[in-house]
Amino acid sequence: MDWSIQEVAKFAGTTSRTLRHYGTIGLLEPSRVGHNGYRYYDEESLVRLQRILLLRELGLGLPAVAEVLENQRDQAAALRTHLAWLRQEQERLARQARAVESTIQQLEGGGQLMAQDMFDGFDHTQYKEEVEARWGAKAYADSDKWWRGLGTEGQQEWKGRVARLMDDWRAAAASGASPESDTAQTLAARHVEWLGSIPGTPGYPEGTAKAYVLGLADMYVADERFAANYGGADGAAYVRDALHAYAEREL
Amino acid sequence: MDWSIQEVAKFAGTTSRTLRHYGTIGLLEPSRVGHNGYRYYDEESLVRLQRILLLRELGLGLPAVAEVLENQRDQAAALRTHLAWLRQEQERLARQARAVESTIQQLEGGGQLMAQDMFDGFDHTQYKEEVEARWGAKAYADSDKWWRGLGTEGQQEWKGRVARLMDDWRAAAASGASPESDTAQTLAARHVEWLGSIPGTPGYPEGTAKAYVLGLADMYVADERFAANYGGADGAAYVRDALHAYAEREL
DNA sequence: CCTTGACCTTGACGCTGCGTCAACTTCTAC
DNA sequence: GTAGAAGTTGACGCAGCGTCAAGGTCAAGG
Numbered sequence: 001m002d003w004s005i006q007e008v009a010k011f012a013g014t015t016s017r018t019l020r021h022y023g024t025i026g027l028l029e030p031s032r033v034g035h036n037g038y039r040y041y042d043e044e045s046l047v048r049l050q051r052i053l054l055l056r057e058l059g060l061g062l063p064a065v066a067e068v069l070e071n072q073r074d075q076a077a078a079l080r081t082h083l084a085w086l087r088q089e090q091e092r093l094a095r096q097a098r099a100v101e102s103t104i105q106q107l108e109g110g111g112q113l114m115a116q117d118m119f120d121g122f123d124h125t126q127y128k129e130e131v132e133a134r135w136g137a138k139a140y141a142d143s144d145k146w147w148r149g150l151g152t153e154g155q156q157e158w159k160g161r162v163a164r165l166m167d168d169w170r171a172a173a174a175s176g177a178s179p180e181s182d183t184a185q186t187l188a189a190r191h192v193e194w195l196g197s198i199p200g201t202p203g204y205p206e207g208t209a210k211a212y213v214l215g216l217a218d219m220y221v222a223d224e225r226f227a228a229n230y231g232g233a234d235g236a237a238y239v240r241d242a243l244h245a246y247a248e249r250e251l
Numbered sequence: 252m253d254w255s256i257q258e259v260a261k262f263a264g265t266t267s268r269t270l271r272h273y274g275t276i277g278l279l280e281p282s283r284v285g286h287n288g289y290r291y292y293d294e295e296s297l298v299r300l301q302r303i304l305l306l307r308e309l310g311l312g313l314p315a316v317a318e319v320l321e322n323q324r325d326q327a328a329a330l331r332t333h334l335a336w337l338r339q340e341q342e343r344l345a346r347q348a349r350a351v352e353s354t355i356q357q358l359e360g361g362g363q364l365m366a367q368d369m370f371d372g373f374d375h376t377q378y379k380e381e382v383e384a385r386w387g388a389k390a391y392a393d394s395d396k397w398w399r400g401l402g403t404e405g406q407q408e409w410k411g412r413v414a415r416l417m418d419d420w421r422a423a424a425a426s427g428a429s430p431e432s433d434t435a436q437t438l439a440a441r442h443v444e445w446l447g448s449i450p451g452t453p454g455y456p457e458g459t460a461k462a463y464v465l466g467l468a469d470m471y472v473a474d475e476r477f478a479a480n481y482g483g484a485d486g487a488a489y490v491r492d493a494l495h496a497y498a499e500r501e502l
Numbered sequence: 503c504c505t506t507g508a509c510c511t512t513g514a515c516g517c518t519g520c521g522t523c524a525a526c527t528t529c530t531a532c
Numbered sequence: 533g534t535a536g537a538a539g540t541t542g543a544c545g546c547a548g549c550g551t552c553a554a555g556g557t558c559a560a561g562g
Contacts, residue, residue, distance in 0.1 A: 013415040059347045086348045096310045097337045
């Protein structure tokens with residue numbers, strides 16, 4: 001007893017094209033092929049098809065499906081791998097959704113569509129050579145180790161933190177508040193504290209903190225890539241001024 | 252002031268290939284092209300690039316990105332649409348994950364890879380009394396005989412088929428496609444055909460098919476146990492509407 | 503002047519899982 | 533005998549680039 005391709009397709013709730021596809025990739029062969037080339041499937045192939053479709057509904061890719069069907073042994077293991085993948089994807093979507101939400105809020109608050117992710121610039125492998133040239137290979141290695149040690153979540157948090165700081169700077173600059181205003185000075189304090197949390201500069205040697213901060217502040221203006229993070233040259237100059245004022249007062 | 256393609260790519264954390272791609276699809280043109288064909292980008296294009304990348308990270312497709320960037324007006328609306336999409340995807344993944352989990356459990360309980368107990372609702376002995384009350388003892392006996400005659404494999408197939416139908420219904424309802432849409436109408440056709448394959452109702456008497464389908468459709472909504480199969484009252488209502496439309500047109 | 507080597511170009515295939523023609527051949531029914 | 537349904541094998545399409553391939557351009561050094 002066997003059935004034509006259309007019958008099988010209808011019965012199984014799929015299409016003949018799909019069945020042919022499974023045939024060409026060797027996932028499900030017809031049990032019989034007529035002299036005319038017509039495909040026919042028997043009960044056994046129907047059962048296999050059911051399993052294939054089941055696994056497909058669970059979200060497995062065709063290669064994964066094939067693997068599960070061949071290696072009868074560790075089906076559960078394969079499914080667990082898949083499950084982990086699903087959870088990861090869900091996580092990713094959740095993060096995206098949150099990001100979209102906050103972007104919408106920003107837009108509705110009259111904000112512009114900003115480039116928060118200038119901070120993939122903090123995918124710091126990008127700056128490898130430069131860092132090594134300026135501060136040595138060890139500094140880079142340490143930094144790299146630290147970064148990896150954060151884990152994906154930690155990195156996300158870090159990026160988020162940086163993004164918010166940059167965002168606030170841009171907002172402050174745009175608000176017209178002077179670099180000496182409380183707003184800006186509070187930001188400066190946050191900024192300095194943030195700097196301290198970057199490894200390689202933990203607890204500056206006595207008396208060097210001020211010079212360090214002043215130097216960095218100037219670099220923000222001099223280096224376009226940093227300046228861009230603060231909304232261009234004007235923004236960077238604003239940050240520099242605020243940091244200078246803060247350093248003079250507090251450091 | 253402008254930069255070469257590599258510089259821009261590094262700075263923005265993307266690749267030159269991507270920039271070229273954006274060029275060919277007209278999403279981001281270089282600000283200048285050298286006599287040698289080299290691409291150069293200025294600040295303005297950099298800003299645009301940042302926005303593009305931001306939107307991409309939020310998960311929008313390139314056409315959607317283009318649209319958002321052109322229609323300055325309803326950016327928020329576009330993002331909200333996207334957000335809805337994200338949530339839907341998340342929902343789908345969550346369902347898949349649950350299904351995978353239960354499948355794993357089954358496997359570890361020594362079970363086979365089958366599309367079994369999603370459809371325990373169709374373990375029809377459950378409905379024995381009700382069927383007998385509504386349609387008589389003979390109807391139930393016939394049905395039971397038919398069911399046993401299917402054999403284990405046949406029952407598996409049957410359950411799988413039902414499962415896919417239900418799943419497709421839920422997906423269609425969630426997709427937002429109207430009950431009159433092609434998608435839903437195709438499903439309705441499948442549903443009616445499926446009904447025909449249930450014994451006890453083979454080849455409806457002349458002219459009763461329409462009434463039969465309409466009656467069933469209404470029952471799906473009225474009876475919670477059926478409604479549950481379609482994702483609750485809303486899902487059942489969707490199925491009912493689709494079946495009504497189909498019955499009016501085709502039966 | 504010539505050679506590296508880095509960087510640029512266009513062109514085109516690859517990947518996922520089928521949907522969707524296109525161009526033909528076969529089977530079924532009247 | 534002929535129409536119409538159903539079957540066949542190609543082959544393109546889609547999303548978003550990654551990844552060669554083959555070759556031009558340019559700055560630096562021998």
